[in-house]
């Protein structure tokens with residue numbers, strides 16, 4: 001849609017060359033971006049009617065300024081200026097160590113802004129303080145004085161070091177001034193409104209010596225007028241809508257702009273993918289995706305690349321989000337934390353460690369190390385790792401890996417403080433020893449990272465008087481990586497991911513806006529920690545309002561020039577509503593008032609996977625069918641519970657037989673505690689089936705002694721062991737009292753830790769066997785009692801006992817106990833014994849144990865019948881089950897609920 005505008009611009013330029021009696025190459029044309037320049041060349045060729053044309057010099061203003069070489073001007077690179085600011089802040093001790101790098105960067109940005117806005121500071125801190133106080137409209141001086149002193153002192157500290165050179169921002173200003181001074185060719189400017197104050201001053205100065213042609217911005221059509229009406233604040237929107245409807249009987253946006261709310265990240269990415277495919281099928285080639293939401297963009301890119309649709313990504317990501325940076329930071333963190341075993345395992349699993357080894361060799365070492373840790377317990381601290389290394393032969397791969405870590409860490413730890421370039425040398429050396437340098441250089445982001453570090457080393461080599469320790473160096477590195485952009489320039493595609501400012505004067509067949517919600521669809525910047533918005537305005541710095549105006553102007557221009565635009569956003573973020581950006585909301589409201597229809601359109605969601613497009617619930621979850629051959633013939637009580645909790649969890653764990661390996665545990669955890677208490681009580685009751693026969697002291701002494709023996713299997717140096725032991729010993733008198741009360745009620749310990757099983761026929765060919773270990777069976781006058789010891793929360797047990805049928809456990813134990821004692825009818829009680837409350841409690845099921853046992857058996861058989869018949873096993877766990885589910889990563893619940 002910009003074609004005509006470019007043709008008009010080309011004709012104007014050609015006419016100007018005639019009028020000025022110059023050839024086209026004698027003119028400079030400033031464009032907002034390189035792509036706009038290409039469009040202009042094409043239009044000039046067409047307008048000139050020639051097959052070949054010598055174009056004017058077309059470039060952006062910064063690119064033009066860069067052609068000016070200023071003699072004897074040293075440049076102070078941003079990285080070096082940040083370090084100088086850091087040095088000053090550190091000397092003053094005004095802020096915490098953690099804040100020094102961010103504050104140095106923030107000050108650097110502020111100084112650049114002052115430079116770019118052609119602003120200086122008064123000569124004294126007092127005068128600046130007064131200026132600020134007036135801007136703040138207050139006489140309360142303390143905070144203002146500090147802010148004024150800080151900014152003023154550091155600004156002048158840099159000014160007072162002319163030998164350090166000028167900042168790139170100041171150099172740019174000087175280059176512009178030189179261009180204006182030596183203006184020798186006519187100049188033409190496209191999209192002047194995007195220039196900052198210094199650049200506009202340059203145009204004015206240039207115009208004193210040469211002709212400056214300012215091409216008017218493209219005129220909008222009815223759609224632009226409509227946008228202006230919607231986005232102008234003032235009189236009633238309703239009145240404006242009525243007036244608009246009189247002027248324009250038909251909506252200029254109908255069919256040209258669609259607003260689609262989606263149900264989460266995945267839903268937005270899928271909707272975007274569907275839209276792009278639809279446009280490609282319609283023959284639209286040049287498609288822009290304007291990205292305000294990087295996460296969704298990442299997912300969209302992956303979806304598109306899955307089907308070989310390539311994306312030219314102009315937005316890039318910060319270098320610290322790349323795998324290459326993560327590898328370096330992981331290594332430094334591991335060294336700083338003195339090699340905790342999880343970090344060492346992570347490191348070995350990464351590509352950056354021992355990258356010169358075969359993958360299988362590395363996997364064997366990792367597996368061997370995991371096994372070793374499982375057997376011998378966790379390792380922390382380099383001296384402990386040395387012991388592990390020595391425990392393995394010199395030619396053992398584990399020995400070699402640990403030796404390599406040792407050599408790689410040595411240079412980092414050999415000296416406490418160093419200058420930054422020295423740290424960068426040491427880091428390189430260390431990473432080489434680790435075997436990761438080669439891998440980095442072969443990866444695109446890794447190569448950019450190495451170039452960045454080498455550049456920084458050069459830039460910082462003459463900084464004197466600043467040494468940093470390892471922690472400070474890591475902080476610096478972190479900020480340096482955050483401040484660098486990684487752009488993958490290998491892909492050339494008409495489908496581009498871009499940002500709003502880079503879309504100026506570009507021609508697209510279709511535009512998709514990603515992340516157009518109120519939170520994200522807004523300009524970044526102008527949120528400096530220095531000065532509030534009104535003070536910024538008073539000082540002449542750009543304000544949020546000005547940035548917003550520019551942002552709206554760019555949005556309007558983009559929409560106005562695109563034949564079709566789809567606006568996407570997520571309706572909810574977590575548990576909260578996520579409204580559409582106010583500008584689009586107002587446009588839609590105006591549209592409804594003027595033409596009676598909304599621009600909202602959900603038709604695109606038909607292409608989004610079911611479930612994502614509806615409620616964001618489990619409709620998109622997996623529903624596998626178990627292969628008959630894989631259906632287990634035996635099922636434990638906990639597997640039965642898993643089947644009831646979530647069939648998909650059962651499928652993964654008990655049909656496919658996948659389970660997470662045991663964690664390498666550093667501490668005694670609650671499950672260990674539970675097992676120890678079970679074993680203690682079993683030993684105690686086997687020795688003393690009837691506690692009433694013992695004196696209180698004797699019973700307690702016996703139980704205490706057995707408890708000590710069991711806990712002694714764990715290290716008494718372990719804080720957690722001692723804590724769990726103390727907790728149990730505290731509960732012993734309560735337990736003994738509960739046991740005595742129980743004996744009073746006629747119950748007598750009969751047997752513990754009983755392995756039991758029961759088998760049913762599912763159909764003619766299949767059987768299922770339920771098996772389990774019963775904690776305890778008591779005998780009583782009315783029959784048998786099956787008991788399950790629990791160290792968990794009593795409230796949960798009460799819930800489970802109330803719904804024993806559903807929560808399975810007691811019902812299943814009742815089934816097994818009946819088998820053990822010789823008949824369903826004999827089970828008089830099924831209960832949990834809650835050991836964790838202030839007093840030991842019996843939490844028995846309300847319903848008749850034989851009845852719940854029969855129901856439980858019947859249900860188990862019918863579930864297996866359905867499984868053999870091919871009924872799917874859906875992932876439909878409740879939130880509580882999902883919270884502790886070990887296969888959550890496989891079922892990807894977080895993904896399809898996103």
Ligand code: SF4
Pocket residue numbers: 645646647648649875876877878881882883885886887888891892893
């Ligand atoms: S996370 Fe939830 S839905 Fe997924 S398998 Fe586990 S219990 Fe089932």
